Amino acid sequence: MRKIKLIRSPIEYARNKYLKTITYSFLVILYLPIINLIFFSFNDSKRNIVWRGFTTKYYEKMFDNQILFDAFSNSLTIAFISTVISTILGLSTAICLWKFNFYLKKYYDLALIFPIVIPEICLGVSMLVFFNFISWPNFQIWPLSLSSIIIAHVSFIFPFVAIIIRSRLSILNNEILESGTDLGATNFQIIKFIIIPFLKPAIIASFLFAFTLSLDDFVVTFFTSGPNSVTLPVKIYSMVRFGITPEINAVSTLLLLIIIISTYFVIKFLTKKNRAFIK
Amino acid sequence: MANSWSVKNKLFIFLLVPGLAWLLFFFILPLIIIFSMSFGQKIDIIGVEYSWSLHNYIRAFDGIYFITLFKSVIISSITTLLCLLVAVPVVLYISFSSTRMKSILLISIMLPLWTNLLIRTYSLIAILRTKGHINSSLEFLWDSSNHLFNFLNLANYNIFSNSFTPLNLIYNNFAIILGLFYIYIPFMIIPIYLVLERFDRNLLEASYDLGANHIHTFFKIILPIISPAIISGIILVFIPCLGTFIIPDLLGGADSQMIGNIIERQFKSANDWPFGSSLSFLLIYMTIIIFAVRYIYTKLYSKLHIRMDI
Numbered sequence: 306m307r308k309i310k311l312i313r314s315p316i317e318y319a320r321n322k323y324l325k326t327i328t329y330s331f332l333v334i335l336y337l338p339i340i341n342l343i344f345f346s347f348n349d350s351k352r353n354i355v356w357r358g359f360t361t362k363y364y365e366k367m368f369d370n371q372i373l374f375d376a377f378s379n380s381l382t383i384a385f386i387s388t389v390i391s392t393i394l395g396l397s398t399a400i401c402l403w404k405f406n407f408y409l410k411k412y413y414d415l416a417l418i419f420p421i422v423i424p425e426i427c428l429g430v431s432m433l434v435f436f437n438f439i440s441w442p443n444f445q446i447w448p449l450s451l452s453s454i455i456i457a458h459v460s461f462i463f464p465f466v467a468i469i470i471r472s473r474l475s476i477l478n479n480e481i482l483e484s485g486t487d488l489g490a491t492n493f494q495i496i497k498f499i500i501i502p503f504l505k506p507a508i509i510a511s512f513l514f515a516f517t518l519s520l521d522d523f524v525v526t527f528f529t530s531g532p533n534s535v536t537l538p539v540k541i542y543s544m545v546r547f548g549i550t551p552e553i554n555a556v557s558t559l560l561l562l563i564i565i566i567s568t569y570f571v572i573k574f575l576t577k578k579n580r581a582f583i584k
Numbered sequence: 585m586a587n588s589w590s591v592k593n594k595l596f597i598f599l600l601v602p603g604l605a606w607l608l609f610f611f612i613l614p615l616i617i618i619f620s621m622s623f624g625q626k627i628d629i630i631g632v633e634y635s636w637s638l639h640n641y642i643r644a645f646d647g648i649y650f651i652t653l654f655k656s657v658i659i660s661s662i663t664t665l666l667c668l669l670v671a672v673p674v675v676l677y678i679s680f681s682s683t684r685m686k687s688i689l690l691i692s693i694m695l696p697l698w699t700n701l702l703i704r705t706y707s708l709i710a711i712l713r714t715k716g717h718i719n720s721s722l723e724f725l726w727d728s729s730n731h732l733f734n735f736l737n738l739a740n741y742n743i744f745s746n747s748f749t750p751l752n753l754i755y756n757n758f759a760i761i762l763g764l765f766y767i768y769i770p771f772m773i774i775p776i777y778l779v780l781e782r783f784d785r786n787l788l789e790a791s792y793d794l795g796a797n798h799i800h801t802f803f804k805i806i807l808p809i810i811s812p813a814i815i816s817g818i819i820l821v822f823i824p825c826l827g828t829f830i831i832p833d834l835l836g837g838a839d840s841q842m843i844g845n846i847i848e849r850q851f852k853s854a855n856d857w858p859f860g861s862s863l864s865f866l867l868i869y870m871t872i873i874i875f876a877v878r879y880i881y882t883k884l885y886s887k888l889h890i891r892m893d894i
Contacts, residue, residue, distance in 0.1 A: 317680060318676050318677060318679075318680040319677060319680040319681045319682070319685075321677070323673070324673050324674075324676055324677040325677060327670070327673045327674060327677070328673070328674045328677040328678065328689070331670055331674055332689075332692060332693075334766070335692075335693070335696055335766070335769075336692075336696075337711065338704065338707035338708050338710070338711050338766070339696065339699065339703075339704065339707050341707060341710060341711060341717065342703070342706070342707040342710065345710070393602070394602050394603045394606055395603070397598070397599045397600075397602050397603055398599070398600075398602075398603030398604075400599050401596065401599035401600045401603070404599075405596050405599075405600075407596070407600075413604070416607060416612070417603075417607065419611070420607075420611050422823065422871060422875070423823075423867075423868055423871055424823060424824060424826060424827025424828075424844075424864075424867050424868075424871065425824070425827060426827045426828075426829055426844050426847055426848070426864065426867070427615075427618075427827065427864040427865075427867055427868055428611075430618065430847060430851050430860060430861070430864050431614035431615050431617065431618045431864070432610075432614055433851055434614065434617055434618050434621060434851075434857060434861065435610075435613065435614035435617055435618075438617050456610055457610075459606065459610070460606070460607075460610045460611045463603065463606065464607075467603065492595045493595065496595075517698060521698070521699075521700050521701070523700070523701060523702050523830065524829070524830070528851065538700060538702050541700075541702055541703070541706070542702055542830070545702070545705075545706050545709070545834060546834075549706075549709065549710065549713075553706060557700070557703040557706065557707070560700055560703065561699050561700070561703065564698050564699055564700070565695065565698070565699070568695070568698045572691070
């Protein structure tokens with residue numbers, strides 16, 4: 306009896322062994338350094354190469370380190386305030402661009418993408434020069450000392466929020482808006498009772514996205530931060546320049562964890578559907 | 585649903601003004617300031633004279649700075665090419681996987697994108713440095729083979745010299761390219777994936793039915809379809825690579841500076857703001873030129889396609 310040989314269609318690229326090898330080796334290369342970093346944060350050795358047993362002492366050391374703690378609380382404060390401002394600005398901009406046609410709208414659209422596409426370093430240095438130019442006061446009091454970083458963050462984060470919310474608005478069912486108008490709702494009522502509830506998942510998602518963007522940012526913060534306003538990434542940078550210690554691994558692992566958790570929720574809220582509103 | 589702006593004036597103003605004002609005051613105005621400063625001149629430690637001369641730009645195209653600028657462009661181009669060469673097969677594999685695998689693979693590629701740039705660069709240092717993991721693994725292999733050869737009485741042939749010399753994997757241009765590749769490749773994968781996932785698979789069937797092989801099908805069918813996405817990917821990788829300064833700072837050696845490092849130095853230590861501004865604006869000009877080229881390309885591309893349909 307002859308063996309039956311299964312003939313595969315040539316377009317089944319997922320079964321092509323060359324493509325498979327490339328993809329999986331790529332993923333290994335992508336993850337190896339990060340896994341290595343997490344793994345060695347628990348290593349009981351200063352030299353960080355040979356495994357010398359499990360320890361959490363670098364985490365304890367990290368929590369005892371007052372400078373690191375201050376940097377982390379600065380990062381969280383900046384992220385929270387700039388996220389709130391960005392969400393409000395992004396939301397109103399998105400609704401405005403979606404609902405109204407106006408003179409030069411095309412150029413406003415383009416100007417909104419600009420903060421996202423120009424190299425980050427250009428944004429950073431322009432902010433540095435700007436705050437010097439208008440002689441922005443060098444506040445000593447705690448939340449105010451972060452104001453320049455917050456302003457710089459909002460400038461590149463709120464366009465992201467506007468884009469996310471606008472893409473969500475494009476799937477809103479217009480009939481609901483029309484029936485709202487037919488039943489005598491004013492514009493503010495339509496925004497309050499239809500648009501905001503419809504956008505709720507997108508607003509939460511962009512809130513979290515903005516939060517991670519701000520928490521994660523190094524380049525813009527580096528140029529706008531002063532001696533009184535060190536954030537966690539800026540602190541990590543100076544630690545890395547100084548030398549490699551397991552403590553950096555521990556801090557990085559903690560930051561990774563926060564970002565991964567909030568990203569999980571971003572994806573969850575962005576893929577959530579509230580059917581009643583969709584076309 | 586779009587209304588003319590005169591109809592609901594109050595609401596329009598209420599929604600438009602906050603975003604527009606922020607953008608104008610905290611983004612456009614700073615850019616205008618460094619734009620004017622780029623034509624200025626440093627007179628003392630903090631003073632800048634707005635002399636409207638081009639000498640900063642002339643200086644940027646002179647000697648050492650021009651070499652750095654040129655080198656940044658070369659390094660960014662090599663990185664972009666490398667990203668492209670890896671991204672295409674990976675995307676081809678992902679987009680033909682089962683739905684479940686597809687989302688798992690995509691999320692695993694997106695996830696590093698959300699993690700901190702600095703942390704990822706740092707994680708590379710631990711792997712690449714002289715006493716890092718690659719070198720210590722190689723050293724281990726080297727020593728074991730030495731023992732093996734001694735054991736087999738082959739030591740006289742001296743195939744491996746006695747001590748292992750660590751490879752220079754870090755603090756050079758190779759490390760920068762690897763670092764940039766590692767950080768920015770998701771930006772190449774995503775746009776190509778978005779196109780490849782949706783296109784008509786029957787085109788491929790038709791191509792194979794008509795006797796084309798894999799290579800022919802790739803160059804005649806797949807490549808023309810994904811070429812706009814490749815352009816987007818190239819832009820998304822090339823521009824951030826050009827402006828990077830952390831990666832050459834942490835992974836590069838003394839002679840492997842990029843334009844970002846020079847900009848950083850002008851603002852943080854050398855204190856020559858006008859020159860730094862002109863270098864930043866060179867980056868912005870390049871960004872604008874790249875986008876303009878893409879705009880023209882997409883115009884031509886869509887025209888070509890209409891012609892093909894007819």
